[in-house]
Amino acid sequence: MRGTYSNRKGKFDPSDERNVKHTKIGQVWELYEERQPELSKIPFSTRLNLEQYIGIYESLPYVWQMLKDVGSIRACWVYLGLYLALHGFLSLIPAIRLWYSGQLLSIVGSAIEKRTVDKQLLFKVAASRVACSLGEVILQHFSRVISRPLNTRIKQYYNIHMFGALARLDVPTYNDPSIQRQHEQAFPSTDLPQSVVWKTVVGSVNLGSTVVMLISQLTVMFRVLKDQHDGPLLAFLSLLNSVMSWNYYSQSLFGLGVWAATTRNADFIKLSGLRKAIGHPAHRKEIVTGNMWEYMHSEYRRCVTTLGEDTGEFSNALNSFRQRRFPSVVALIRQSVQQLPQIVFTLRAVSYPSSIPLSLASLNLITSTTSSFTNTLFRLVYETGSISDNFASIRKMYEVMQVENRIRDGTVGYPENSKELQMGVSIEFRNVSFKYPESNAYALRNVSFKIVKGQxxxxxxxxxxxxxxxxxxxxxxYDPLEGQILIDDRDIKTLKLADIRQAMAVLYQDYTCFPLSKNIALGDPGHSSSNDLSRITKAAEFGGASEFIERLEDGYETYLERPVRDYYSGLPEGTTSLFGRAVSFGGVRGAGGMKGSDSVGLSGGQMQRIALSRTFMRSLVSEDSELSVGLLLFDEPSASLDPTAEHDLFERLRHLRGQKTMIFSSHRFGNLTRNADLILYMHDSAIVEEGSHEALIRAGGEYARIWNLQAQAFL
Incomplete structure (x- = not known):
């Protein structure tokens, strides 16, 4: 079962028998529930706990910062003031309506006693009740009208900050699972209609409104019922009935504590796997060509027969399990308490027959009032828990926005003179060792080498x-665990990160093409000439991408992956394209309708050429700037290229290189290695051979052995 993270601290361990209760549900599911303390048996104790209030107190500084930030948004205080005023009036309407109900009860009592009706007062009270109802509808409408621009402004403000907080993270920080979990909790989705901040604002306003509503209703109810025979007793019994009903339902599994469910039943697991296999298009070809369907059908029938009634998912199994349990003592008492208000009313009617009409009116008023009061009380309890969660989310949001990157920035500018880059960059590793986060194995072990400028x-x-x-x-x-890296004889950690990265162009093995237009221009983002079409075209020519890009309908403005999908209903089968994009009728149709093609259908090699062109974009000196790069890094640049394209790529690289330092990583031996100034041959995270091609061949080591093996394939 998958769920969400809560704001609670600590750990839930199903193997801890002392603190976790284990229940077998049918023959499939196993339920693990956190054992509740004795205090939890008291009504409302699972909602009113000290931990929530401590959490609220600890989050107050962040909430105060949120209020200051919201106040800095244009026109937000005006909208927020109106929103608060409207909810203040709305919170008083139930008490006003209760007051007029009491007036109607007085009119009924006067009519029974004096046999006369004050028609003017009756009309006034009736008109006032109608006015209350109309006023409530109008105020709720204006509340929704005001909340829309207020929510939009707050959401946009924090979405911008959220984007910046996520975009600025470096690789080890971003890949940290705990950081990703914090982001998911603080910023669930930009598509949600409400932001965490707006939910907190609304929750706080609702909590305040509920308190006002509770106090005003309690005050008016006391004034109305104090002169009624048995009025307080009937009110108490009705309230007790509501409290017991609420507490009974709130003790359900999903309403308290921590729980987890799993299954170890082999037949059920296989049954679920068979369902997924036949329902997923990716498996269809192998199912058909491998004649698997008869075997799958037979196994599915066997599993269903074996499991019987226990083939359902966990929620169905849990409901069946609960229905089979005998009612608890609390449930039996609750059913008895439900009858007490009617018994009290009957005894009063027998004792005072003349007051039966008034008693009926009183009972109706007491029942409806108590129900309204109880609902208000319950809402206050629930909103206290909700506000605790919202405040904790605000705290996490600000903590995430202030997370420091693992890679610390340097303070020294680089280079001192931009013309130095034209001669390349020197790089030296001194006894460098490194492990990736969450890994115990060394990725590099005691590596040392030096690359001279221009090599x-x-x-x-x-x-x-x-x-x-x-x-x-x-x-x-990343930064090494041990050792030192020098750039032009300066410790790389002392240099400003932005300057270092501006001085190099990198193509990674796991390259990406962004779901944006002008993918190539992103190689030099923010530069005044980055949108210069002639420069983009030149970069595409170096990368070998210009020919197929120019054949695309939108050329260099093409979105390689459309980031926005089209929405439409079921279409006639003759409809093969819509909005200029292909419509696919294959596969299983989802509830959201069919989805058109979102990509331009480029091959892996073409995608790599675009990524390569983006790398060249920074390498090309623009007409309005002397800045260029002095270091070119290529990680398996020809992995997806055919031999002809690979040869053309290396020819272009040699032409582009000039005096720049260029580093390739590859597992291929060929023309590139023969022209290299320096070859570093690695094995098991260490450099085992180092030198030029001729020197390594003469040495007769592992490099020479593999070179000769590859050469024999062409003889």
Missing amino acids: LCVILGQNGSGKSTILKLIARL
């Missing part, structure tokens, strides 16, 4: 040998 270096080795890790450390995506 072409090729890092060779099998997958997982540490080639890509060296490039990531040079780009400071």
Whole structure:
């Protein structure tokens, strides 16, 4: 079962028998419930707990910061003031309506006693009750009207901050599961109609309104019932009945404590797997070509027969389990208490027969008033828990927005003179060791080497040998655990991150193409000439992407992956395209309608050429700037390219290189390695051979052995 994270601290361990209760539900499901303390048996104790109030208190500084931020949004205080005023009036309407109900009860009593009716007063009270109802509808309407722009302004303000808080994270911070979980909790989805901040504002206003409503109703109810025979007793019994009913239902599994459910039943697990297999289009080809359907059908029948009534999901099994249980003592008492108000009314009618009409009116008023009062009380209890969760979410939101990156920025500008980059960049590793987060294995172990300015270096080795890790450390995506990295004889940690990354262009092995237009221009974002079509075209030519990009309908403005889907109902089967995009009728149709094609259908090699062109974009010096890059890093740049495209790529790279330092990581031996100034051959996270191609061949080591093996394939 999957659920959501709560704001509670601590840990839930199903194997802890002392604190966790285990229940077998049927032959499939196993339920683990956190054992509740004795205090939890008291009504409302599961909602009114000290931990919530402590959490609210600890979150107050963040809520105060939220209020200051909301106040800085244009026109928000005006809208918020109107919103508060409207809800203040709305909170008083139930008490006003109760007061007029008491007036109607007085009119009934006077009519019974004096045999006369004050028609003018009756008309006035009736008109006032109608006015209350109309006023409530009008105030609620204006509340919704005002809340819309208020919610929109708050949501947009925090969405911008949320985007910035997420975009600025470096790789190790972003990949930390705890940070991702915090982001998911603080910013569930930008598509939600309400932001966490707006929910907190609304929850706080509702809590205040509920308190006002509760006090005003209690005051008016006391004034109305104090002169009625047995009025307080009937009110108490009605309130007791409501409290017991609420407490009975609030003790359900999903309303208290922490719980988890799992199944270890092999037949049920297989049954679920068979359902998923035949329902997913990805498996259809193998099911058909492998003649699997008869076996799957037979196994499905066997599992269903074995499990019998226990083939349902957990919620169905839990409902059946509860229905089979004998009613509890509390349930029996609750049913008895429900009859007490009618018994008291009957005894009063027998004792005072003349007051039966008034007693009926009193009973109706007491019942409706008590029900309204009880609902208000319950809402206050629930909103206290809700406000605790909302305040905790506000705290987490601000904590996430203030998370510090793991990679600390340096303070020294780089380079001192931009013309230095034209001669390349020198790089030195001194006894560098590194492990990826959450890994115990070394990705690099005691690695040392030096690349002189302007050299072409090729890092060779099998997958997982540490080639890509060296490039990531040079780009400071991570910092080494041990050792030192020098850029132009300066410690890389002392240099400003933005300056280092501006001085290099990188193509990663796991390259991406963004769901944006002008993918190539993103190689030099924010630069005044980054949208220069001639520069973009030139970068595309170097990357080998210009030919197929120009054939696309929107050329360089094409979205490689459309970030917004189209929505439409079921269409006639003759409809093959809509809005210029193909419509797919294949697969199982979901509730949201059919989904058109969202991509332009480029191959992996074409996508890689676009990513390569984006890397070249920064390498090209623009007409209005002397800035360029001095270091080019390529991680398996020809992995998705055919031999012809690979040859053309290396020719363009040699032409582009000039005097820049260029580093390749690859597992291929070929023309590139023969022209390299320096080859680093890696194995098992360490450099085992180092030198030029000729020197390594003469050494007769592992590099020479693999080179000769590959050469023999072409003889």
